[in-house]
Amino acid sequence: MSVHEKVKKILLVDDDIDLLEQHTILLKSKGYEIITAENVEDGWNEFKKEKPDAAILDLIMEEHDSGFILCHRIKRDPYGKNIPVFLLTSATYLTGYKFGSSTSEEKEWIKCDAVLNKPIVFEELLKKLEHFFETVA
Amino acid sequence: MENHKPHVLIVDDERGLRLGTKRLLESEGFYAEAAENGTEGIRLAKMNEFDLAIIDLRMPDIDGIQVLKEIRKANPNTVCFIATAYASYDTAIESTKLGAYSYIPKPFTPDELLLQLRKGYEKRLLILEAERLRKEREERLLEIAYEKTRLKTIIDSITEGALVVNKTGELVLYNSSALKYLDLHEIFIGDVILEILPDEITQIIKKFIDSETYIPNSYSTQIELKPNKELVIEATCSPVPHADGSLAGVVTVIRNITESVKVEAIKSQFVSMVAHELKTPIAAVIGFLKIILDNEVNVSPEQQKDFLERSYTRLQNLVVMVNDLLDISRMELKKTQREIKELEISQTVRSIIEFLELELHKKKITVNFHIDSPGTKLKADQNEINRLFTNILSNAVKYNKDNGSIDISISSSGNYIITRISDTGIGMTKEEKSRLFQEFYRVKNDKTRGISGTGLGLSIVKRIVDSYAGKIEVESKSGEGTTFSVYLPLSINKQSGIAS
Numbered sequence: 001m002s003v004h005e006k007v008k009k010i011l012l013v014d015d016d017i018d019l020l021e022q023h024t025i026l027l028k029s030k031g032y033e034i035i036t037a038e039n040v041e042d043g044w045n046e047f048k049k050e051k052p053d054a055a056i057l058d059l060i061m062e063e064h065d066s067g068f069i070l071c072h073r074i075k076r077d078p079y080g081k082n083i084p085v086f087l088l089t090s091a092t093y094l095t096g097y098k099f100g101s102s103t104s105e106e107k108e109w110i111k112c113d114a115v116l117n118k119p120i121v122f123e124e125l126l127k128k129l130e131h132f133f134e135t136v137a
Numbered sequence: 138m139e140n141h142k143p144h145v146l147i148v149d150d151e152r153g154l155r156l157g158t159k160r161l162l163e164s165e166g167f168y169a170e171a172a173e174n175g176t177e178g179i180r181l182a183k184m185n186e187f188d189l190a191i192i193d194l195r196m197p198d199i200d201g202i203q204v205l206k207e208i209r210k211a212n213p214n215t216v217c218f219i220a221t222a223y224a225s226y227d228t229a230i231e232s233t234k235l236g237a238y239s240y241i242p243k244p245f246t247p248d249e250l251l252l253q254l255r256k257g258y259e260k261r262l263l264i265l266e267a268e269r270l271r272k273e274r275e276e277r278l279l280e281i282a283y284e285k286t287r288l289k290t291i292i293d294s295i296t297e298g299a300l301v302v303n304k305t306g307e308l309v310l311y312n313s314s315a316l317k318y319l320d321l322h323e324i325f326i327g328d329v330i331l332e333i334l335p336d337e338i339t340q341i342i343k344k345f346i347d348s349e350t351y352i353p354n355s356y357s358t359q360i361e362l363k364p365n366k367e368l369v370i371e372a373t374c375s376p377v378p379h380a381d382g383s384l385a386g387v388v389t390v391i392r393n394i395t396e397s398v399k400v401e402a403i404k405s406q407f408v409s410m411v412a413h414e415l416k417t418p419i420a421a422v423i424g425f426l427k428i429i430l431d432n433e434v435n436v437s438p439e440q441q442k443d444f445l446e447r448s449y450t451r452l453q454n455l456v457v458m459v460n461d462l463l464d465i466s467r468m469e470l471k472k473t474q475r476e477i478k479e480l481e482i483s484q485t486v487r488s489i490i491e492f493l494e495l496e497l498h499k500k501k502i503t504v505n506f507h508i509d510s511p512g513t514k515l516k517a518d519q520n521e522i523n524r525l526f527t528n529i530l531s532n533a534v535k536y537n538k539d540n541g542s543i544d545i546s547i548s549s550s551g552n553y554i555i556t557r558i559s560d561t562g563i564g565m566t567k568e569e570k571s572r573l574f575q576e577f578y579r580v581k582n583d584k585t586r587g588i589s590g591t592g593l594g595l596s597i598v599k600r601i602v603d604s605y606a607g608k609i610e611v612e613s614k615s616g617e618g619t620t621f622s623v624y625l626p627l628s629i630n631k632q633s634g635i636a637s
Contacts, residue, residue, distance in 0.1 A: 118417070
């Protein structure tokens with residue numbers, strides 16, 4: 001990130017406070033500003049208030065599909081539809097829950113920009129974020 | 138004639154001839170009865186079945202033709218002879234038309250008579266043999282008919298669907314289960330069933346029918362007939378051979394596998410949930426270690442220590458979870474080793490409270506006992522009852538507020554011993570309550586944020602209570618507290634899995 005650019009603000013939503021803190025530390029170390037929330041409602045309120053440049057949501061929180069629901073709401077929002085939304089999940093596709101965001105059908109109903117498996121490879125998350133910010137800029 | 142004396146009826150109004158003939162026949166190994174007129178002859182013939190009858194044509198009361206008719210009517214297999222001195226071609230024809238075997242002109246010599254009677258008796262034996270064979274055949278046909286009905290009954294009563302088609306694809310045989318599992322309203326024998334059957338089955342049957350050589354294999358396929366796993370069947374098609382080894386038709390056996398498919402789905406969903414629950418703490422620990430090891434990320438020594446401690450807690454929790462899972466798996470397999478003996482719930486509960494003393498003290502929670510029926514004993518496995526109440530009581534401590542209280546009451550009512558455990562904790566909403574016993578379900582809100590747990594404790598409680606044929610009730614008010622009521626039967630039914 002160059003000094004001329006505005007600092008990018010990222011919304012993290014995860015009900016696991018350990019992971020939330022880790023991701024916060026890691027992203028902050030890369031120069032991002034971080035807002036956190038631990039559930040769908042708080043996440044939505046923070047999104048409306050803070051207007052982040054990207055959102056990273058855990059999939060399974062209060063419900064098995066909490067991340068989908070929040071993602072859907074953000075993507076329907078006039079502001080939110082233009083920001084990248086990533087879903088994090090440790091539900092493994094080998095055991096039944098199989099999804100991704102690679103095919104057009106999956107993009108159609110998941111409406112997120114990437115699905116990352118936990119434990120996430122932080123460099124991968126970072127690369128995806130940067131890629132989005134570069135293309136938008 | 139060796140073992141059976143042929144029975145002969147002599148009907149003649151001429152006394153000398155009648156008695157002479159009787160004597161002659163008896164000396165020749167016959168059994169003979171004589172009637173002096175037509176009426177008497179008919180009467181005797183109706184009483185017993187004679188092998189042979191000699192009927193005089195002209196008698197004062199009834200003429201011989203009439204007597205013949207009556208005898209034949211009573212016993213159609215009696216071989217009858219018409220005897221007369223007034224022999225005429227016409228009466229001979231008429232009498233044989235009416236069923237007489239032969240015609241004996243009077244006067245006759247003993248040899249002539251015996252020759253005729255012996256021939257007649259042979260005829261009689263042939264008739265009887267034919268009759269026997271006819272009856273036997275009829276019985277066999279009846280038996281086959283029974284056999285068919287029996288087979289039909291058997292096929293109808295099997296829960297699996299069965300359906301047989303011939304080489305041209307026409308329906309030959311089916312049972313009602315086949316109709317049900319194929320979700321068909323009606324089919325008829327002779328229908329070209331291949332057009333009606335699901336494609337998957339038709340394909341297999343066609344493979345057999347269209348093949349030039351006989352295929353001795355069976356093929357199975359699974360078909361979801363109604364979406365959302367509402368009806369899933371497994372169809373197995375096998376060839377039915379003729380005696381010469383060529384294909385006669387194809388039998389399809391249809392099994393309803395909906396339930397097992399559903400169980401499979403639940404199982405795989407459970408495995409997926411387990412994987413998720415196991416991966417989450419691992420991900421947290423990996424994350425902490427990564428941060429500590431990452432030179433580009435600045436964390437203070439205090440933070441590092443905090444992260445290591447949190448990693449430790451999560452790994453400890455992971456071990457508890459793995460143990461819980463192993464317990465559940467053992468319970469599912471019903472492999473739990475049980476030692477059933479008499480125990481007092483009040484004692485068990487008191488020792489658990491002692492065990493929890495440190496945490497109770499930390500949160501300044503008071504415990505109140507109300508024991509209505511002291512000394513009431515329960516027959517159960519001590520470890521399981523410990524586990525049951527430890528899980529409930531540790532929740533009552535964990536989710537209680539500081540300076541709160543726990544009320545424990547034990548009473549017996551009817552066949553149950555009832556243990557009520559009330560806390561003054563955070564309580565639950567209706568929705569949260571309904572999911573309480575679900576595996577891995579944990580109420581997640583601000584108040585539960587710092588409380589660790591596996592989400593398996595109450596699911597284990599439920600399994601233990603169920604295995605003793607007991608029941609558990611929960612009352613809860615959000616913000617006020619929760620009451621668990623555990624009903625355990627005083628006399629335990631020997632349920633599956635309980636080894637005494």
